[in-house]
Amino acid sequence: xxxxxxxxxxxxxxxxxxxxxxxxxxxxxxxxxxxxxxxxxxxxxxxxxxxxxxxxxxxxxxxxxxxxxxxxxxxxxxxxxxxxxxxxxxxxxxxxxxxxxxxxxxxxxxxxxxxxxxxxxxxxxxxxxxxxxxxxxxxxxxxxxxxxxxxxxxxxxxxxxxxxxxxxxxxxxxxxxxxxxxxxxxxxxxxxxxxxxxxxxxxxxxxxxxxxxxxxxxxxxxxxxxxxxxxxxxxxxxxxxxxxxxxxxxxxxxxxxxxxxxxxxxxxxxxxxxxxxxxxxxxxxxxxxxxxxxxxxxxxxxxxxxxxxxxxxxxxxxxxxxxxxxxxxxxxxxxxxxxxxxxxxxxxxxxxxxxxxxxxxxxxxxxxxxxxxxxxxxxxxxxxxxxxxxxxxxxxxxxxxxxxxxxxxxxxxxxxxxxxxxxxxxxxxxxxxxxxxxxxxxxxxxxxxxxxxxxxxxxxxxxxxxxxxxxxxxxxxxxxxxxxxxxxxxxxxxxxxxxxxxxxxxxxxxxxxxxxxxxxxxxxxxxxxxxxxxxxxxxxxxxxxxxxxxxxxxxxxxxxxxxxxxxxxxxxxxxxxxxxxxxxxxxxxxxxxxxxxxxxxxxxxxxxxxxxxxxxxxxxxxxxxxxxxxxxxxxxxxxxxxxxxxxxxxxxxxxxxxxxxxxxxxxxxxxxxxxxxxxxxxxxxxxxxxxxxxxxxxxxxxxxxxxxxxxxxxxx
Amino acid sequence: xxxxxxxxxxxxxxxxxxxxxxxxxxxxxxxxxxxxxxxxxxxxxxxxxxxxxxxxxxxxxxxxxxxxxxxxxxxxxxxxxxxxxxxxxxxxxxxxxxxxxxxxxxxxxxxxxxxxxxxxxxxxxxxxxxxxxxxxxxxxxxxxxxxxxxxxxxxxxxxxxxxxxxxxxxxxxxxxxxxxxxxxxxxxxxxxxxxxxxxxxxxxxx
Numbered sequence: 001x002x003x004x005x006x007x008x009x010x011x012x013x014x015x016x017x018x019x020x021x022x023x024x025x026x027x028x029x030x031x032x033x034x035x036x037x038x039x040x041x042x043x044x045x046x047x048x049x050x051x052x053x054x055x056x057x058x059x060x061x062x063x064x065x066x067x068x069x070x071x072x073x074x075x076x077x078x079x080x081x082x083x084x085x086x087x088x089x090x091x092x093x094x095x096x097x098x099x100x101x102x103x104x105x106x107x108x109x110x111x112x113x114x115x116x117x118x119x120x121x122x123x124x125x126x127x128x129x130x131x132x133x134x135x136x137x138x139x140x141x142x143x144x145x146x147x148x149x150x151x152x153x154x155x156x157x158x159x160x161x162x163x164x165x166x167x168x169x170x171x172x173x174x175x176x177x178x179x180x181x182x183x184x185x186x187x188x189x190x191x192x193x194x195x196x197x198x199x200x201x202x203x204x205x206x207x208x209x210x211x212x213x214x215x216x217x218x219x220x221x222x223x224x225x226x227x228x229x230x231x232x233x234x235x236x237x238x239x240x241x242x243x244x245x246x247x248x249x250x251x252x253x254x255x256x257x258x259x260x261x262x263x264x265x266x267x268x269x270x271x272x273x274x275x276x277x278x279x280x281x282x283x284x285x286x287x288x289x290x291x292x293x294x295x296x297x298x299x300x301x302x303x304x305x306x307x308x309x310x311x312x313x314x315x316x317x318x319x320x321x322x323x324x325x326x327x328x329x330x331x332x333x334x335x336x337x338x339x340x341x342x343x344x345x346x347x348x349x350x351x352x353x354x355x356x357x358x359x360x361x362x363x364x365x366x367x368x369x370x371x372x373x374x375x376x377x378x379x380x381x382x383x384x385x386x387x388x389x390x391x392x393x394x395x396x397x398x399x400x401x402x403x404x405x406x407x408x409x410x411x412x413x414x415x416x417x418x419x420x421x422x423x424x425x426x427x428x429x430x431x432x433x434x435x436x437x438x439x440x441x442x443x444x445x446x447x448x449x450x451x452x453x454x455x456x457x458x459x460x461x462x463x464x465x466x467x468x469x470x471x472x473x474x475x476x477x478x479x480x481x482x483x484x485x486x487x488x489x490x491x492x493x494x495x496x497x498x499x500x501x502x503x504x505x506x507x508x509x510x511x512x513x514x515x516x517x518x519x520x521x522x523x524x525x526x527x528x529x530x531x532x533x534x535x536x537x538x539x540x541x542x543x544x545x546x547x548x549x550x551x552x553x554x555x556x557x558x559x560x561x562x563x564x565x566x567x568x569x570x571x572x573x574x575x576x577x578x579x580x581x582x583x584x585x586x587x588x589x590x591x592x593x594x595x596x597x598x599x600x601x602x603x604x605x606x607x608x609x610x611x612x613x614x615x616x617x618x619x620x621x622x623x624x625x626x627x628x629x630x631x632x633x634x635x636x637x638x639x640x641x642x643x644x645x646x647x648x649x650x651x652x653x654x655x656x657x658x659x660x661x662x663x664x665x666x667x668x669x670x671x672x673x674x675x676x677x678x679x680x681x682x683x684x685x686x687x688x689x690x691x692x693x694x695x696x697x698x699x700x701x702x703x704x705x706x707x708x709x710x711x712x713x714x715x716x
Numbered sequence: 717x718x719x720x721x722x723x724x725x726x727x728x729x730x731x732x733x734x735x736x737x738x739x740x741x742x743x744x745x746x747x748x749x750x751x752x753x754x755x756x757x758x759x760x761x762x763x764x765x766x767x768x769x770x771x772x773x774x775x776x777x778x779x780x781x782x783x784x785x786x787x788x789x790x791x792x793x794x795x796x797x798x799x800x801x802x803x804x805x806x807x808x809x810x811x812x813x814x815x816x817x818x819x820x821x822x823x824x825x826x827x828x829x830x831x832x833x834x835x836x837x838x839x840x841x842x843x844x845x846x847x848x849x850x851x852x853x854x855x856x857x858x859x860x861x862x863x864x865x866x867x868x869x870x871x872x873x874x875x876x877x878x879x880x881x882x883x884x885x886x887x888x889x890x891x892x893x894x895x896x897x898x899x900x901x902x903x904x905x906x907x908x909x910x911x912x913x914x915x916x917x918x919x920x921x922x
Binding site: 275278279281282283284285313314315317318348349350351352353355356381383385386387388389390393394398440441442443445446449 | 726728735736752753754755756757758759760761762763764765779781784786787788789791792795796799
């Protein structure tokens with residue numbers, strides 16, 4: 001795995017994607033055709049002096065040679081970055097350190113190097129002592145057979161202290177894949193899934209917090225946590241990140257899937273893929289060579305196919321790039337899956353709702369842990385989302401210096417999402433005093449951004465006096481707030497729809513709100529109305545219609561069902577009721593025409609006319625009135641033919657409207673006999689007629705026969 | 717506020733528009749006078765401050781809120797443009813889709829934003845005339861229909877970038893004064909752009 005990444009082939013990929021580096025290398029090509037020489041040089045100089053140390057420590061990681069090269073090279077590609085870049089110091093990972101902070105960085109590094117050396121030693125021993133556990137993908141104390149745990153400090157195998165830590169790593173890392181291959185199944189049931197790992201982590205947390213209170217000497221787990229908090233040395237990160245996240249297991253179970261996904265979709269382009277392509281060079285653009293941009297693209301593209309619901313969301317590019325600094329493509333791919341699906345659920349969906357959920361949680365914790373600050377931020381109307389979106393979505397990597405970010409990742413991957421909040425709170429705690437003095441939201445945003453970008457010492461964050469958070473509580477809160485946010489989103493969509501309906505219908509807002517309330521009280525599936533429910537509503541709204549007469553109502557239902565999905569949304573229903581109950585004569589006539597135009601061809605056939613008209617007759621009196629209907633239909637088509645001077649077999653809108661007043665039952669049914677009707681629809685669950693008097697009254701209110709006579713008179 | 721001549725008038729300005737149209741590039745060109753073709757994609761929002769001096773010596777401090785362009789960050793946007801006195805809605809003249817998105821942003825600002833907000837409708841990337849998809853006339857006419865002011869810029873060559881901010885700056889105090897005179901502390905019902913005539917008549921001192 002490791003060799004793959006630093007092979008010269010891979011290197012070639014990297015170079016080809018980086019115009020900057022290309023131009024730099026072209027300029028230097030006489031001395032350094034591929035940069036490999038530089039790596040060798042830095043590796044050999046690893047123990048020379050303390051100021052060389054950062055590079056020596058990183059020499060397992062390919063960025064070192066670039067760091068060196070950067071300082072010497074002069075040509076550059078952009079007019080802006082050029083002059084600064086040369087001056088600028090770069091950090092362990094080849095990222096530019098702002099010149100304003102370079103002194104601070106240097107001071108910090110002097111002391112951090114010592115810590116890092118110690119860490120390399122500690123982790124070296126730990127890895128050696130627990131290699132088989134780690135190869136199986138878990139930590140020693142999580143074994144199901146609860147074998148007595150080995151304290152990490154115990155030095156088995158008596159490692160030569162003069163041995164280069166890098167070589168130890170190299171041995172370990174080359175061993176890992178071989179062991180994986182010879183291991184067909186996951187041996188331990190406790191590590192079968194990511195969920196279990198999560199459980200283990202939270203169980204561990206419980207016991208760790210208890211034990212730290214009751215027992216004087218810290219448990220091995222507690223000791224290990226302290227070790228993780230001091231920073232996992234870069235060369236050990238891939239191993240521990242995989243173990244912490246359960247990626248080891250997932251990779252064993254899904255062997256080859258990553259490549260399979262890439263192969264399956266190699267020719268395909270999607271919106272996500274296009275967005276990814278645009279973002280590849282916009283990811284840590286000042287960084288040169290610590291990760292391959294080709295790899296970054298493949299990891300993101302593969303993930304977008306693996307999880308099409310998420311596809312690609314900006315911020316994932318930064319996380320993937322951060323992972324690729326340490327890990328192979330396949331590992332980074334599965335780690336990204338872990339981050340997107342487990343650590344930051346719903347963060348990257350269409351509405352980034354997860355990030356809003358966690359902003360609410362963070363805000364709640366600020367109010368509990370730092371009430372003064374909370375009150376102050378509220379007073380100046382500062383929303384935590386202003387910074388939390390970036391902190392949380394990118395797991396701090398675009399906000400804090402890189403080593404700080406990776407040290408935060410160490411602990412987040414180990415203990416889970418609660419650490420995200422603990423870190424955010426701890427940072428705010430560090431800045432609380434000056435923040436209390438600031439009254440402008442932009443000033444606060446700028447200040448936080450600047451302060452955080454020079455937080456070189458992650459110890460400051462982890463040595464907080466704030467109490468640790470309860471992981472289970474956070475899980476619960478996430479669920480609850482997600483539900484609330486979903487409700488709110490629904491409400492907002494509703495409000496928007498209502499406003500649109502005020503514009504498009506004849507109802508006032510308060511009527512629509514009331515109709516929605518009644519609509520919501522109906523027993524509906526997916527907030528959609530079926531034919532039977534629609535029928536109940538129509539009978540309540542038009543009590544004069546005879547009960548159990550469904551043919552016409554079904555016809556009306558089909559007319560309003562614009563999407564042809566055999567159900568009506570609120571919008572469709574209200575649109576129809578508006579035309580019917582409140583529309584102008586013309587609008588009602590249009591609806592009437594559409595109801596008769598069963599074939600939706602802007603022309604009513606004789607059969608259509610006959611069927612719908614019969615249905616309307618049946619709405620008003622049950623007797624078979626087929627003669628009357630036939631007579632009327634024949635009459636209408638005779639007129640239509642005369643008017644169109646041809647043998648048309650369909651009646652168009654114009655003719656239809658002109659002869660409508662001659663058909664009393666249609667007029668009645670579509671309320672066309674009442675020029676200014678203001679009927680209010682009734683959307684109630686209960687069946688039956690509300691007012692039976694109304695039925696008798698309205699059905700006797702006009703005399704269809706007399707109208708028919710007058711029509712006949714006119715036609716003679 | 718009108719009396720304090722030496723002190724800068726502070727305004728919050730928000731940059732909106734589709735992903736990759738050059739929002740950050742415009743801000744960086746204005747604030748730092750630099751251009752980088754591969755600026756980091758903005759997540760959430762980022763902030764910059766820049767002060768300009770108007771011909772009448774008024775100091776205007778812009779608090780620039782640069783926002784993420786990807787569609788799915790849209791749900792966070794109201795929080796970012798809340799309270800902004802100026803908005804720059806950017807599209808890429810080589811990308812039709814971004815022009816449509818920009819129009820949606822304008823609509824949203826008109827519906828949700830502060831009615832006093834000065835809105836600039838900006839077509840960026842004029843340094844790529846061969847790839848142009850949106851003619852200046854199209855942007856111009858949309859802007860005038862909606863009472864916005866229109867300008868085409870290049871964050872790469874800096875063309876019209878400082879002009880854009882100067883134009884906004886000139887219009888801001890006038891609206892501020894108008895607000896002081898007409899309605900005191902409460903929000904006057906001025907529609908976007910009423911105090912901001914297009915075609916560069918320069919609202920400020922006139």
